[in-house]
Amino acid sequence: MVEYITRKIIQGLRQSLNDSADAVIIITGAITPFDFDEIQQCLDESVRVLKNGGLLFVQGYPTYLPELGVYLDQRLTFKYWIAIKSLEQRNTGGLPSVHAAVILFTKGNGNFQINRVRFPHDYCSHCRKTLRDWGGKTHLMDPEGFAASDVWTSLPLEDNYAQLSEPALSAIVKMVVGNKIIVGPSEGVKTSQTSIGEPTYQYYLPHFGPKTNYPKESQILEDGLWNVVHHGDAMEILKRYPDNSVDLVFADPPYNLSKGYSVYNDTQSRDEYLAWCNSWLEEYIRILKPTGSLYLLNLPHWTMYHAAYLNKRLYFKNWIVWDALSEPRGKIMPAHYGLLFYTKHPTNFIFNQEKLGMVHKAPVRG
Ligand SMILES: C[S@@+](CC[C@H](N)C(=O)[O-])C[C@H]1O[C@@H](n2cnc3c(N)ncnc32)[C@H](O)[C@@H]1O
Known part of the structure; x- marks a missing residue:
């Protein structure tokens, strides 16, 4: 009933x-x-x-x-x-x-x-x-x-x-x-007959305003930091980058799924894993230019925590759903990876939507 x-x-x-x-x-x-x-x-x-x-x-x-x-x-x-x-x-x-x-x-x-x-x-x-x-x-x-x-x-x-x-x-x-x-x-x-409720709008939670007092963009560019692929511990490498110096950051971290990485323990408690993620997220935020964007991919369970953390620091733009069509498992098949998109400034950021021609757009119903 x-x-x-x-x-x-x-x-x-x-x-x-x-x-x-x-x-x-x-x-x-x-x-x-x-x-x-x-x-x-x-x-x-x-x-x-x-x-x-x-x-x-x-x-x-x-x-x-x-x-x-x-x-x-x-x-x-x-x-x-x-x-x-x-x-x-x-x-x-x-x-x-x-x-x-x-x-x-x-x-x-x-x-x-x-x-x-x-x-x-x-x-x-x-x-x-x-x-x-x-x-x-x-x-x-x-x-x-x-x-x-x-x-x-x-x-x-x-x-x-x-x-x-x-x-x-x-x-x-x-x-x-x-x-x-x-x-x-x-x-x-x-229901098909009635439409009750108000039009959709975005809700901003009280006391969660993003920080606005970031320092000005740094002009200091240390040698060996640009146009290079690093192999090493992300935390150590990120610390070498100046504040406000990067246009875009993207992270695809380990998902804490007990995978056998050679130098990384992928079986941590929830609090340990999230504390580690927040430490490199803080570095990402620091090095991002005031017009910069952050993208972060993870399983929805962790993506929820990342979003709750980032909502206090940056501006939410989107939870992009990657439909990964995984193999049958359980009665609802997990196919979803959450790709978060945040910016440092609410409106002044670079997003080249016209270059996303291959993404199918959902029709808008009037
Ligand atoms: C989910 S995988 C990302 C895979 C990658 N996107 C690709 O397509 O190859 C997570 C990666 O993070 C790496 N990793 C783990 N701890 C790290 C750390 N402290 N610093 C840098 N990379 C780390 C792992 O070795 C693993 O390759």
Whole structure:
């Protein structure tokens, strides 16, 4: 049974007993005015009412959702950042966004059950063969469609930022094993007949203003630092670069997946790994020119933490979703790498969008 609660979402959740719900779906984009403390209380209540192994889905916009994800990661077990391809959103320069997100956490030790969800097959526009059809050697096609990954690109394009569209909500509900599902606020559900809720805009959290007092661009260029590929410890090398001297920084760090690197321990505690990442991020920020851009690639779990850290230091431009089409694993296949894009200045930065001709643009619906 799906139980809808209205805008008074905290009071609504308080009606439910501890450990009683199989799933809670919170549509934060429809909680207006956006109040971080109120949303935290709402998440606390959701954690209380969930059963052990229950699922918490939190919908929202990538601008602020990482902070909520980091908050929940101290209380529940992170599972997926589901990227839903949605209507194009223009933002303050740079790359428009086409992705609204639903993060999925589970209560307890991380064990959870979900039903496998399938979406109708896509067909390649060049060869007309089906896409995303994993069937082992025989490459059989499941007539019910392909299994969901954590990048949803084939749903009708909707505004999933201020609301959650019916097709997206129904796919989420189908995943839930069990029959007590709480959804709120109900104003956030976009049905085919009605469109409730306000137009989408970006939320900026209080007290998280980026620093503006960076020193002026340095003119000192040390020999051996430019037009060179370094092989060595990034921290030592980055320290040699002057402040405000680099146009673009990009990082593809180890993902803390226990890989066998020769000189690097890829099995660290969460806090150790994040402290290390933050130390080189701080260097990256320092050396970036005032007009410079930062790009950072990682798994969504870590990308949430990076975004929460960078939101206090730089200007968010985009959480770009790389759909990596990985091999079948679990009931939602992890295919998503998050590529963060931040700038040092809110508007005065270099972004050559016209040179991105090969990137497909999502159609804009009026
Ligand atoms: C996810 S891989 C990046 C792979 C790279 N993008 C490529 O396509 O080859 C992470 C890399 O970071 C390197 N690495 C680990 N610790 C490092 C450190 N302290 N300084 C520099 N590189 C480091 C690892 O050796 C590994 O090659």
